[in-house]
Amino acid sequence: MKRDVLSRLIGAVILGGLFPMTVPAQAADNPPVTDVLPSGVPLPFPSTAPNNTPQGWDTTLLGDxxxxxxxxxxxxxxxxxxDVEELWGVASGGISRGATYNGATIVTLNLDTAPLFGWHGGLFNISAIQLRGRSATADRVGAINTLSGYDAGGRNTRLFEMWYGQGFWNxxxxxxxxxxxxxxxxxxxxxxxxxxxxxxxxxxxPSANLYGxxxxxxxxxxxxxxxxxxxxxxSVLVGVMDDNPTGGPFFRERSMLDMNPTGTQFSLSTGVLALAEVDVSVDAAGLSDVPTGALPGVWKLGGFYDSGAFPDRRYDTQGHLLAASDSNGQPLMHHxxxxxxxxxDQTFWNPDGDDPKAASVFARIMGTGGKQNSLSFGVQAGFTFHGIVPWRSNDVLGLAWGMSTAGSRAWHFNRDxxxxxxxxxxxxxxxxxxxxxxxxPVCNGVVVQPDFQYIHHVGGGILNAATGRRVGDAAVFGLNMTTSF
Incomplete structure (x- = not known):
């Protein structure tokens, strides 16, 4: 039975028959407006339809x-x-208890070159971000991963992206x-x-292991x-770009935002980052004889290579232990x-009844070498549930877990x-x-998201300087409000 299902899946991918569809001609890769949101992204109901049309104004607060x-x-x-507004409160553990605010406002301009200049398939995109508030993670928790993608730990107004896209062959x-x-x-x-x-x-x-x-x-x-x-x-996604958004050294004393406060300082001095990813879309409902709604999924395999020089996590340039008293303090560099x-990403339950309900699962696993990386292995996994809250068919519930473990030489450096x-x-x-x-969602364009996080072994077991003891496991409550105008 398993062999039969696998053969049907492979055959469908090769023949291109899982989603018999065509892609309409339009501006190159017209991006969803949610592309500028790093976390807490409004999650649409699972669908096999391609998401390649501009979003309607009925999804915004002001409309048209x-x-x-x-x-x-x-x-x-x-x-x-x-606009994004967030409040965070550390209820127990962490570095200190208390509440913290942070927020962001993002403006994006898209110019379709076909109606503007008669140049078909072209798209110019520029966006800017205004950041405010403080970092709850840095000030009150001390975790490796910040509580939110918006927890940038700085206040400034900066360029985000500015690119030209061109589509070819439909x-x-x-x-x-x-x-x-x-x-x-x-x-x-x-x-x-x-x-x-x-x-x-x-x-x-990657956040811990790459420049900036x-x-x-x-x-x-x-x-x-x-x-x-x-x-x-x-679909195949490839990219070649600069590897250092700050332009500074690997070990930095200032924050990333302070080193590149406007987002317009570009440096090509450290290395080149090359990325590649293969995405396969599937509808698992087509592999089962049980009547059900669409069970869309996307499976991805990818990686990157950075040509820069990276510090060894245990040895210095003389071959001595960095933790030893005779070390020169200069780590050995690896190219x-x-x-x-x-x-x-896979939807596994969709009864396709009168009320839209669905459940999906996701898992992401990554690994890298242990010589020049403080973190060598990470996993994130969880579930999302659409429409299971009574009388709230558009609500989404989610439960997820993640972990990051240190590289081999980082472990040995700690022991040294x-x-x-x-x-x-x-x-x-x-x-x-x-x-x-x-x-x-509370109305068109406004989404409220209560959140609870529990961090075990905060920071990998760091010391709280104020108490002289290990930082305790943190229980944190948060509230995110995202408004699309």
Missing amino acids: PDGVRSRLRAHGVRINLQ NRLDIRLGAIDPDTEFLVSDNASLFLNSDFGWPGV GGPSWPMSVPGIRARIIPTYPV GNWMIYGIV SLQSGADDVLPLRTEHHIELTWQA
């Missing part, structure tokens, strides 16, 4: 006043404004060139994007990316770094430090976080 937006769109102009090839944020497309699990913890967006493993946390929200880097659709259930990952008698180091542990979230 006097038809202004419709007239602008007819001329190729689309402007989107989104958009079966789509190329972007300019200032790009790869984490809007690479490494993305749609179901994981529902959750607020940053590990479910741009994960902790890697090119991720709210940073962008100069580069080029291409999406190729050889057959419609399969190149890599990571591979796999992602499964303990043996050398360091009084500010504790035995290293693996941090885990669990998140329970409820996304509830």
Whole structure:
């Protein structure tokens, strides 16, 4: 039976028959407005239909006043404004208890070159971000992964992305060139994007191991990316770009936002980041004889290679232990770094009754080398449930877990430090976080999302300088409100 199902799946992918569809000609890869949101993304009901048409104004708070937006769109102009407000309260554990506020406002402008200039298949995209508030993670928790993708720990107004996209062959090839944020497309699990913890967006493993946390929200880097659709259930995503959004050294004393406060400082001095990903769309309902609604899923396999130089986590340039008293304090440098990952987003329950209900599962696993990486392995997994709250058919509930574990030499460095008698180091542990979230639309364009997170082994077992003891497991309550105007 398993062999028969597998053969049907492989055959369907090869023949391109899982989703017999065509892609209409339009501006290159017209991005959803939610692409600029790093976490807490409104999660649509699972569907096998391609998401390649501009969103209607009925999904926004202001709608289409006097038809202004419709007239602008007819001329190729689309402007989107989104605002995010968050409150976080540490109820127990962490560094300290208390409440913290952070927020962001994002403006995006899309120009379709066909109605504007008669140039078909072209799209110009530019976006800017205004950040405010404080970091609850840095000030009160101390976790490896921030409580939210918006927890940037700074206040400024900055450029986010600025690129030109061109589609070819009815958009079966789509190329972007300019200032790009790869984490809007690479490494993305749609179901994981529902959750607020940053590990479910741009994960902790690449964030800890790349220069400046890697090119991720709210940073962008100069580069080029291409999406190729050889057959419609399969797409291939490749990108080549700068690897350092701050332009600074690997070990930095200032925050990322302070090192590149406007988002317009681009540096090509450290290395090149090359990414590749293969996505396969499936409808699992076609593999079963049981009547059911569509069971869409996307399975992904990808990885990246960074040509830069990265510090060894245990040895210095003389071959001595970095934790030893005779170390020169300069880590041995290794050329190149890599990571591979796999992602499964799959709807497994959709009764297709009068009330829209569905349940989906996601899993993302990633691994990398242990010499030059503080984190070498990470996993995120969870469930999302549509329409199971009585009288709230559009609400989404989610439960997820994630973890990040240290590389082999980072573990040994910790042990070396303990043996050398360091009084500010504790035995290293693996941090885990669990998140329970409820996304509830309250009116057109406004989504409220209560959230609870529990972080076990905060920071891998760091010391609380105020108490002289290990930072306790943190229980954190949050509230996110996202408004699309």
